[in-house]
Amino acid sequence: MILRALRLENFRNHAESVITFVDGCNVLTGNNGEGKTNILEAISFGALTKSFYASHDSDAIRTESGGFTLQAQHLAENGVQYNVVLTYSQPEGIKRILLNKAAVHPLSSLVGLVPVVILSPENNGITFGGPAERRRFLDVLLSQASKSYLADISEYRQVVRQRNKILLDARIAKSNPTALLEPWNEQLCKYGARIVVRRAEAVNELQPIVTRSYEMIAGKDESPTLNYKTSVECSEKLDVHRTAENLSKKLELLRIDERRLGSTLVGPHRDDVDFHVNSLQLRGFASQGEHKTFLVALKLAEFDFLKEQTRETPLLLLDDVFSELDEARSHNLVNVIQEAGQSFITATDARSLPDGFLEQTQNAHFGVKQGTVARAPQAEHTR
Numbered sequence: 001m002i003l004r005a006l007r008l009e010n011f012r013n014h015a016e017s018v019i020t021f022v023d024g025c026n027v028l029t030g031n032n033g034e035g036k037t038n039i040l041e042a043i044s045f046g047a048l049t050k051s052f053y054a055s056h057d058s059d060a061i062r063t064e065s066g067g068f069t070l071q072a073q074h075l076a077e078n079g080v081q082y083n084v085v086l087t088y089s090q091p092e093g094i095k096r097i098l099l100n101k102a103a104v105h106p107l108s109s110l111v112g113l114v115p116v117v118i119l120s121p122e123n124n125g126i127t128f129g130g131p132a133e134r135r136r137f138l139d140v141l142l143s144q145a146s147k148s149y150l151a152d153i154s155e156y157r158q159v160v161r162q163r164n165k166i167l168l169d170a171r172i173a174k175s176n177p178t179a180l181l182e183p184w185n186e187q188l189c190k191y192g193a194r195i196v197v198r199r200a201e202a203v204n205e206l207q208p209i210v211t212r213s214y215e216m217i218a219g220k221d222e223s224p225t226l227n228y229k230t231s232v233e234c235s236e237k238l239d240v241h242r243t244a245e246n247l248s249k250k251l252e253l254l255r256i257d258e259r260r261l262g263s264t265l266v267g268p269h270r271d272d273v274d275f276h277v278n279s280l281q282l283r284g285f286a287s288q289g290e291h292k293t294f295l296v297a298l299k300l301a302e303f304d305f306l307k308e309q310t311r312e313t314p315l316l317l318l319d320d321v322f323s324e325l326d327e328a329r330s331h332n333l334v335n336v337i338q339e340a341g342q343s344f345i346t347a348t349d350a351r352s353l354p355d356g357f358l359e360q361t362q363n364a365h366f367g368v369k370q371g372t373v374a375r376a377p378q379a380e381h382t383r
Helices: 036-048 131-145 147-173 178-218 240-253 255-261 288-310 327-340
Strands: 002-011 014-020 025-029 067-075 081-089 094-099 116-119 224-229 272-277 315-319 343-347 364-369 372-375
Touching (some): 002 036, 014 036, 014 372, 036 067, 036 081, 036 116, 036 343, 131 147, 131 178, 131 272, 131 288, 147 178, 147 255, 178 224, 178 240, 178 288, 178 327, 240 255, 272 288, 288 327, 315 327, 327 343
Parallel strands (some): 025 343, 025 364, 116 315, 315 343
Antiparallel strands (some): 002 014, 002 067, 067 081, 081 094, 224 272
């Protein structure tokens, strides 16, 4: 997938910006707060229908404007063009998406059409934070790779919301929710089992790719491992029917606790992924550099996974990645990026990139200042 051009209107710092990209590495430089990351955020909006940077769509509206518009022109590897127009208006809080001039319903059906991998400081919670961040990583990955997974996770979240409401209402009213819960229990086991099995399979599939990516960046002295930790017993063969039965048994086992707490205690929304380096848990024992290296390797593995699953090369968005890597690892990462496909890289200073990188004909350098974007001449790259 190639992003040919992007147009932003009243998006964050950008009153109106039109950018034509190259097929290789597109480097965006400028001081903090000038609008570099806004461009990556807009690219993610056009692919995932939401920001990786903010919790609410309204946060992306430029001050004193009533909404924003972004237009993205993509070219797939099979030659098909995808023109995405996304608008968000206030005070209604309405988001609309057009794909090749046709309205997209539901909006989530756009997800996966333009696969995208994002590596940003906002992702640090994947290795540093709690289980929710790691579950979200898997859900975004698998939702882009599979329409059926996206449908299952959407249905599952609705089931959990309904169960939680029934349990909480019953706790307040001191009533017995058994009859009301029964149909939702069946749905939880049905969708929950599919999610658990697919996540476990994905972690197994990611393991050798993470190992390979980690070695390319840091060498072979460190060995990364991933382990999916589920709240329900999952057989080695990852059988959906057996996992659903185990979920049902676990629901019955924790029935009293759920009523007491008014919350669903069983299912993939309680699961986690353990990360280790040289058999030591990443969260408890790894250095800052090991955390960053693991995250970079995980994101490169996500790239390869999506490329294989979607038969389309993802867009690679790298936000301020090189500031926390040493020179050797930065150099190794750049070598990987140049072979990956089209990428978008932000940096406060072009000098953080290897010598000669921006002079390569397949790469381009854009300066971003106060929400305006200008492409630098090819030779304009001083040390």
